[in-house]
Amino acid sequence: MIQEGEIFRRPVKDMKPYSPPIEGRSAPNFLRLDFNERTRPPHHIVQEAVRDYAARGEFQIYPEYGDLNEVIANFAGVTSEEVIPAVGGDQAIDIITRLLVKDGDGVIIPAPTFAMLEESSHVQGANIIAPRYSGPNLKFPFDEVMEAIKPGVKLVVVCNPNNPTGTPVPKEQVEAIIEKAAKVSAGVLVDEAYNDFAPELTVVGDIGKYSNLFIVRSLSKNMGISALRAGYVISRAENIAELRKIRGPYDLPTVTALAIKTLRNPEVVADIDAYVSEVMTDSKPMLEDFYRRNNIKFFPSSAGFHLLEEPPGFIDFLRARNILVRRRPDPLGTVRVSIGTKEDTQAYIKVVEEFLRARDK
Ligand SMILES: Cc1ncc(COP(=O)(O)O)c(C=O)c1O
Numbered sequence: 001m002i003q004e005g006e007i008f009r010r011p012v013k014d015m016k017p018y019s020p021p022i023e024g025r026s027a028p029n030f031l032r033l034d035f036n037e038r039t040r041p042p043h044h045i046v047q048e049a050v051r052d053y054a055a056r057g058e059f060q061i062y063p064e065y066g067d068l069n070e071v072i073a074n075f076a077g078v079t080s081e082e083v084i085p086a087v088g089g090d091q092a093i094d095i096i097t098r099l100l101v102k103d104g105d106g107v108i109i110p111a112p113t114f115a116m117l118e119e120s121s122h123v124q125g126a127n128i129i130a131p132r133y134s135g136p137n138l139k140f141p142f143d144e145v146m147e148a149i150k151p152g153v154k155l156v157v158v159c160n161p162n163n164p165t166g167t168p169v170p171k172e173q174v175e176a177i178i179e180k181a182a183k184v185s186a187g188v189l190v191d192e193a194y195n196d197f198a199p200e201l202t203v204v205g206d207i208g209k210y211s212n213l214f215i216v217r218s219l220s221k222n223m224g225i226s227a228l229r230a231g232y233v234i235s236r237a238e239n240i241a242e243l244r245k246i247r248g249p250y251d252l253p254t255v256t257a258l259a260i261k262t263l264r265n266p267e268v269v270a271d272i273d274a275y276v277s278e279v280m281t282d283s284k285p286m287l288e289d290f291y292r293r294n295n296i297k298f299f300p301s302s303a304g305f306h307l308l309e310e311p312p313g314f315i316d317f318l319r320a321r322n323i324l325v326r327r328r329p330d331p332l333g334t335v336r337v338s339i340g341t342k343e344d345t346q347a348y349i350k351v352v353e354e355f356l357r358a359r360d361k
Pocket of ligand 1: 035036087088089090091114159162163191193194217218219220226229230231
């Protein structure tokens with residue numbers, strides 16, 4: 001082999017791939033509380049749209065999108081020029097980052113947070129500034145973020161509510177960040193993947209006011225189509241026009257577009273609302289009460305999951321009983337547990353009770 005110079009860009013060469021524990025978890029007998037997926041399949045109208053498409057078998061045709069943007073815009077309460085569909089929230093994050101960030105630019109990403117937010121900036125060769133969520137409630141580091149917004153910073157990321165901490169960022173703080181970022185010509189990416197679980201936090205009403213605001217949404221958690229990879233960006237029309245230059249014209253598969261378009265059916269939207277409401281108004285209080293009564297420390301969460309301090313042996317005990325939860329390395333010794341339906345929650349509590357009895361014996 002002829003040895004030549006390095007062909008890889010340094011920032012990529014220096015990275016490790018993000019490798020979540022995605023394998024071996026799809027067996028039907030698992031209760032999957034590890035990836036913040038919806039624990040139930042999507043509404044049958046969504047399933048039928050996918051089945052009809054598969055039955056036609058016409059996979060030789062490139063995707064055609066029709067009124068996809070209108071359907072998403074209607075669902076999100078904006079205009080069709082203010083949205084761009086993407087291959088999951090992941091691609092939404094990536095195209096915003098590629099639009100705004102190049103080698104050596106400053107990007108502020110409070111930590112810990114969703115890995116792909118950091119990943120996209122690393123690929124661009126950004127200099128990442130990472131103020132920490134801290135204190136007993138893992139509070140958002142507002143003062144540190146404001147302090148860090150200086151010339152040279154091109155992007156500020158606010159994940160609201162944050163994954164994995166569940167921390168909400170008050171709207172006034174997000175707006176103060178957007179205003180300060182605008183003064184140094186930086187964009188702000190507000191990741192609202194969990195928006196349906198905390199709709200009061202959204203800054204969607206601000207896109208007309210701020211030209212540097214980009215909102216990321218996902219249809220994985222609420223609609224239950226993680227497997228189809230569906231997300232979108234909301235921003236003002238001029239920004240969306242720029243993002244269209246970056247995302248490929250047929251990136252979104254036909255099957256994904258057809259599934260998203262079922263949002264035109266009120267039943268599909270009602271099904272999302274019903275799922276989210278069951279998680280937030282039935283399961284979540286039941287769980288928090290259970291955790292308090294049993295001295296299991298959880299951090300206050302505005303989303304459809306909790307971050308807990310892991311009682312030793314907790315994750316393995318649950319895994320042995322077909323319940324999957326997710327170890328988080330940061331903060332050390334924590335575990336993230338998605339919240340499912342009432343039935344899921346009862347099943348989970350039963351196994352945790354068993355764990356506590358075995359531990360305290
Ligand atoms: C905060 C956050 N943003 C974005 C995503 C990406 O979602 P998806 O690519 O499944 O739409 C996730 C998924 O876990 C997330 O937690």
